[in-house]
Amino acid sequence: xxxxxxxxxxxxxxxxxxxxxxxxxxxxxxxxxxxxxxxxxxxxxxxxxxxxxxxxxxxxxxxxxxxxxxxxxxxxxxxxxxxxxxxxxxxxxxxxxxxxxxxxxxxxxxxxxxxxxxxxxxxxxxxxxxxxxxxxxxxxxxxxxx
Amino acid sequence: xxxxxxxxxxxxxxxxxxxxxxxxxxxxxxxxxxxxxxxxxxxxxxxxxxxxxxxxxxxxxxxxxxxxxxxxxxxxxxxxxxxxxxxxxxxxxxxxxxxxxxxxxxxxxxxxxxxxxxxxxxxxxxxxxxxxxxxxxxxxxxxxxx
DNA sequence: TTTGAATAGTTGTATAAACAACTATATGCC
DNA sequence: GGCATATAGTTGTTTATACAACTATTCAAA
Numbered sequence: 001x002x003x004x005x006x007x008x009x010x011x012x013x014x015x016x017x018x019x020x021x022x023x024x025x026x027x028x029x030x031x032x033x034x035x036x037x038x039x040x041x042x043x044x045x046x047x048x049x050x051x052x053x054x055x056x057x058x059x060x061x062x063x064x065x066x067x068x069x070x071x072x073x074x075x076x077x078x079x080x081x082x083x084x085x086x087x088x089x090x091x092x093x094x095x096x097x098x099x100x101x102x103x104x105x106x107x108x109x110x111x112x113x114x115x116x117x118x119x120x121x122x123x124x125x126x127x128x129x130x131x132x133x134x135x136x137x138x139x140x141x142x143x144x145x146x
Numbered sequence: 147x148x149x150x151x152x153x154x155x156x157x158x159x160x161x162x163x164x165x166x167x168x169x170x171x172x173x174x175x176x177x178x179x180x181x182x183x184x185x186x187x188x189x190x191x192x193x194x195x196x197x198x199x200x201x202x203x204x205x206x207x208x209x210x211x212x213x214x215x216x217x218x219x220x221x222x223x224x225x226x227x228x229x230x231x232x233x234x235x236x237x238x239x240x241x242x243x244x245x246x247x248x249x250x251x252x253x254x255x256x257x258x259x260x261x262x263x264x265x266x267x268x269x270x271x272x273x274x275x276x277x278x279x280x281x282x283x284x285x286x287x288x289x290x291x292x
Numbered sequence: 293t294t295t296g297a298a299t300a301g302t303t304g305t306a307t308a309a310a311c312a313a314c315t316a317t318a319t320g321c322c
Numbered sequence: 323g324g325c326a327t328a329t330a331g332t333t334g335t336t337t338a339t340a341c342a343a344c345t346a347t348t349c350a351a352a
Contacts, residue, residue: 011261015173016190017166018211019284022291024161028340041308044162058330065164070309072332077307094317094330115157122287133276134283138165141268145168174310187338204300216339218302223337240300240347 023122030114036107037081043111045074046083049100050108054087056095065146083107169268176260182253183227189257191220192229195246196254200233202241211292229253 013019024040031038038046048063049055055063057071064071075098078084083104089095123131159165170186177184184192194209195201201209203217210217221244224230229250235241269277 011258011265012190012193013284013288014265014281015166015169015186015261016211017163017170019287020161020163020166021211022288024163025340026291027161039307040161044158047158056330065162065167066308067310068331069311069333073308076332092318092330096331112157115161119157119160122290123283124290126283126286130279130283133279135160137269137272137276137280138159140272141165142159142168144268144270145172171310185337202300212338213340214301215303215341219338222302238300238348242301 019122023118026121027115027118030118031111034110034114036111038083038107038111041074042078042081042083043115045071045078046100046104046107046111049084049098049104053100054097056089056097058095060098078104165268169264172267173261173264176264177257180256180260182257184229184253184257187220188224188227188229189261191217191224192246192250192253192257195230195244195250199246200243202235202243204241206244224250 027043028040031040031043044064045060048060057068057075060066060071060075061068066074075084075086075096079086082101085099085101086096087099089097173189174186177186177189190210191206194206203214203221206212206217206221207214212220221230221232221242225232228247231245231247232242233245235243
């Protein structure tokens with residue numbers, strides 16, 4: 001039994017993700033204004049490397065929900081920016097382990113602060129309990145479809 | 147006063163829009179499986195034209211939350227697919243009015259059904275009242291940032 | 293009526309995503 | 323050991339997005 005929760009006019013934003021597009025754009029502008037030469041997508045890769053570096057490109061694929069060619073090219077660009085370095089694994093020569101450079105380590109604090117700032121702007125006036133419900137629903141959606 | 151509702155691990159999905167990415171991918175796969183040669187982005191333009199055709203590219207920009215070059219190229223591609231037609235406005239020669247072709251009119255029912263199907267899969271097991279809260283929050287986020 | 297600003301749309305360039313096809317390496321089974 | 327298969331990563335191609343710079347047209351004010 002389909003639950004048909006969407007009237008026509010509402011279906012659109014949910015599919016196109018206007019809210020997350022708006023968040024990403026705002027954060028990108030903050031990066032640009034701060035003179036950070038970094039895309040949101042590049043930042044999202046660094047985000048996972050800050051949590052744990054020395055992981056493989058495949059692990060970055062899983063973490064960032066991207067396919068292998070996308071990660072290959074993001075790592076290409078991050079390497080050109082001197083933010084990460086591919087290091088061939090010694091155990092398995094198919095694998096590249098990705099490590100952060102010094103400049104990348106320095107970016108963490110500033111960019112995370114801008115990200116939090118952006119989310120606070122986005123969620124201004126939204127009560128915490130509604131934010132919690134929203135996070136929960138989006139997680140379920142992701143789990144249902146991934 | 148920042149409300150700091152996001153612990154580090156949760157901040158990521160909100161910014162990257164993993165849920166809407168998953169929805170869009172699932173819908174794209176349904177299009178492909180049905181032999182529909184149409185991207186989600188192209189569909190999102192048709193979506194607004196089905197509601198009202200004969201609008202300008204600028205109005206499509208506003209409706210779809212895209213900039214002018216993006217719409218120029220989407221309309222280029224839709225025209226190549228013989229789904230829309232640019233008609234110069236008679237009142238204002240700067241303006242192109244965008245009209246649907248016969249083939250595009252025929253796509254509405256099938257694609258909207260696939261979109262609803264996708265959302266039902268995405269929201270399976272989510273109670274209606276939580277979906278409502280989620281929609282409300284995403285709308286506020288969009289309004290806060292747009 | 294002319295001229296300067298605003299608006300509509302296009303083009304160039306860089307980055308990114310999806311998909312298919314490819315290479316190289318590792319694994320597992322006979 | 324040798325061969326089929328799986329896995330990790332790369333490359334080519336198409337489509338889309340963002341930004342800047344551009345053309346054409348309209349509008350409004352001096």
